[in-house]
Amino acid sequence: MSDGHIFQAVFPLPDMGATTRLGARIASHLRPGDTVALSGDLGAGKTTLARAILTSLGVAENVPSPTFTLVQSYETSKLSVSHYDLYRLKSAREMEELGLEEALDTGAALIEWPERAETRLPQDRLMVELSAEGDGRRAALSGPARWRELLND
Numbered sequence: 001m002s003d004g005h006i007f008q009a010v011f012p013l014p015d016m017g018a019t020t021r022l023g024a025r026i027a028s029h030l031r032p033g034d035t036v037a038l039s040g041d042l043g044a045g046k047t048t049l050a051r052a053i054l055t056s057l058g059v060a061e062n063v064p065s066p067t068f069t070l071v072q073s074y075e076t077s078k079l080s081v082s083h084y085d086l087y088r089l090k091s092a093r094e095m096e097e098l099g100l101e102e103a104l105d106t107g108a109a110l111i112e113w114p115e116r117a118e119t120r121l122p123q124d125r126l127m128v129e130l131s132a133e134g135d136g137r138r139a140a141l142s143g144p145a146r147w148r149e150l151l152n153d
């Protein structure tokens with residue numbers, strides 16, 4: 001049987017600390033070849049969660065939002081991670097210039113505004129849909145079955 005999109009879970013993120021903890025959980029299960037798609041409106045908390053993942057992996061430097069560069073890559077002791085922000089992608093075809101396949105050969109990708117890439121993202125991505133909930137946020141996750149590991153932490 002294929003590794004279908006049968007993992008689904010909702011994580012309430014009432015404050016920044018909850019986002020930091022979810023980032024650490026995702027980071028601890030992240031492997032080379034993984035794509036994490038972070039979707040949600042402006043200000044939904046995509047960059048905050050990407051930063052939490054990178055910080056948990058030991059990235060000590062500031063993590064800028066790659067709004068204009070579209071991609072920023074990091075080396076960590078566990079794996080390399082490429083952080084994309086596709087908000088300013090001009091067309092889905094421009095994805096071909098951003099080296100996603102190469103990045104996934106050796107590392108993982110965190111992708112804000114994944115819908116801008118249309119069909120040009122791996123099917124087996126973990127999808128994280130962020131939205132406002134009260135003063136905080138919530139994250140609805142879905143993806144391949146192996147991400148069920150997140151629930152064991």
Ligand SMILES: Nc1ncnc2c1ncn2[C@@H]1O[C@H](COP(=O)(O)OP(=O)(O)OP(=O)(O)O)[C@@H](O)[C@H]1O
Pocket residue numbers: 013014015016017018019040041042043044045046047048049065112135136137
């Ligand atoms: N769990 C949370 N609870 C409360 N506030 C949060 C939470 N997560 C993020 N925020 C706040 O939301 C604001 C916007 O977050 P962020 O920049 O991560 O959004 P974004 O989705 O990346 O937006 P954009 O689409 O503009 O890049 C930040 O000021 C951050 O402090």
Ligand SMILES: [Mg+2]
Pocket residue numbers: 046047048065085112
């Ligand atoms: Mg952002």
